Amino acid sequence: MLPYPVKIAPSLLSCDFARLGAEVAAVTQAGADMIHIDVMDGHFVPNLSIGPDIVKAIRPYSSLPFDVHLMTSPADMLIDLFAEAGADLLTIHPEAGPHPHRSLQKIRAHRKKAGLALNPATPLNVLDYVLDELDLILVMSVNPGFGGQAFLDSQLTKIKAVRERIGARPVDLAVDGGIGLETAPKVIAAGANVLVAGTAIFKTPDYAQNIKALRV
Numbered sequence: 001m002l003p004y005p006v007k008i009a010p011s012l013l014s015c016d017f018a019r020l021g022a023e024v025a026a027v028t029q030a031g032a033d034m035i036h037i038d039v040m041d042g043h044f045v046p047n048l049s050i051g052p053d054i055v056k057a058i059r060p061y062s063s064l065p066f067d068v069h070l071m072t073s074p075a076d077m078l079i080d081l082f083a084e085a086g087a088d089l090l091t092i093h094p095e096a097g098p099h100p101h102r103s104l105q106k107i108r109a110h111r112k113k114a115g116l117a118l119n120p121a122t123p124l125n126v127l128d129y130v131l132d133e134l135d136l137i138l139v140m141s142v143n144p145g146f147g148g149q150a151f152l153d154s155q156l157t158k159i160k161a162v163r164e165r166i167g168a169r170p171v172d173l174a175v176d177g178g179i180g181l182e183t184a185p186k187v188i189a190a191g192a193n194v195l196v197a198g199t200a201i202f203k204t205p206d207y208a209q210n211i212k213a214l215r216v
Helices: 017-029 052-061 076-085 100-109 155-166 184-190 207-214
Strands: 007-010 035-040 066-071 089-092 113-118 136-140 172-176 194-197
Touching: 007 035, 007 207, 017 035, 017 052, 017 207, 052 066, 052 076, 066 076, 066 113, 076 089, 076 100, 089 100, 089 136, 100 113, 136 155, 155 172, 155 184, 184 194
Parallel strands: 007 194, 035 066, 066 089, 089 113, 113 136, 136 172, 172 194
Antiparallel strands: none
């Protein structure tokens, strides 16, 4: 028995954008624990995606926490907009601006939960002076920017190291990228308790079964 419950966060990047509100409602009904929303600016990562008006539009379709991942540089200018649009948790990248601690404080000023995302090559020492400001640490097990990428096994060591740093703190450890039936048990065993999954959930219509299978 794990000392913490496993949470499943469907990534909307893989859903049917023509039915976005219905898709949010469907994974909510299917047993998801939170909704993961990837925000990309075409600058920090080579893709464009959801803006605050979309988050505001889909907010009524679910009572689950909205987990907004800002793959943007800078991030500060968007924190206010997404907080007001209905985000419950905002995750930034330490490389996205010169003062990540200030950015985390800005998130908390909105009374939202704060997260920090670690790219595959981001060193763990970025956590040294901000760990007590965090509610979530997101380990990217792919290079950010696109869905459907293969899981990087090198990140299993990082997941274990992050879990050790978290210790007894009430901080969630999430993993995003290449999560499926084969990789989910590995990341859970390494210490993750939040699985961000896109293709593995939205690939077939039985969202409830797909979510259940990922809980291992």
